[in-house]
Amino acid sequence: MDENIEIEWAVLVLAVARLGEVGFQGWSGSHGLGQAGRYVLERALPRTWKAAGLELDLIAAARRHDEALPRPTALHLFSDRLPFRATASAWISERKTAPSKLLDQIASWDLDSLAAEVMNRAGSPLGGEMLGGARRLGQLSPADLEDREKLTSASTQMAASYLAGNGFAPAYFDLT
Numbered sequence: 001m002d003e004n005i006e007i008e009w010a011v012l013v014l015a016v017a018r019l020g021e022v023g024f025q026g027w028s029g030s031h032g033l034g035q036a037g038r039y040v041l042e043r044a045l046p047r048t049w050k051a052a053g054l055e056l057d058l059i060a061a062a063r064r065h066d067e068a069l070p071r072p073t074a075l076h077l078f079s080d081r082l083p084f085r086a087t088a089s090a091w092i093s094e095r096k097t098a099p100s101k102l103l104d105q106i107a108s109w110d111l112d113s114l115a116a117e118v119m120n121r122a123g124s125p126l127g128g129e130m131l132g133g134a135r136r137l138g139q140l141s142p143a144d145l146e147d148r149e150k151l152t153s154a155s156t157q158m159a160a161s162y163l164a165g166n167g168f169a170p171a172y173f174d175l176t
Helices: 003-019 035-044 049-068 084-095 101-108 111-122 148-161
Strands: 129-131 134-140 171-175
Touching (some): 003 049, 003 101, 003 111, 049 084, 049 101, 134 148, 148 171
Parallel strands (some): 134 171
16 A cells, blocks of 8 residues: 555544544543643653554544444444554554654644644545534445545545534444
């Protein structure tokens, strides 16, 4: 797979996970890279605290999405059936062994720079249909799950939907 696509997927997933932090939109309940997370993690893991904070954000966001969308046919950015979360997790793990300007950049985002980054990479929210507190963006077939272009389009649509600012409304596609 194209490494640039994987980096794009990882950054989008991590951006949405960071949006869920308590200091930003707050829907995941995570403090991964916030003031409290930094205080604890920087002392306990001085070399890898940023990566550890992102891992905590990723885990908290995945948990929150799984709670909100418990059906295995509701595919969200953190779904096991999509490659995005696994790609982001692998990317974080690789950053533990070498300095990374991108990791430093992700860790330094405030709400405005985070929203600008998502907008730059994913575009504006496209709408979708609100169903039961979640935003249904369409359907994906099993064949679509093997198509890199369709997956990339799905990842950007889902990430952009978190900029709509309507509280926590997890974006998803139905698996047909």
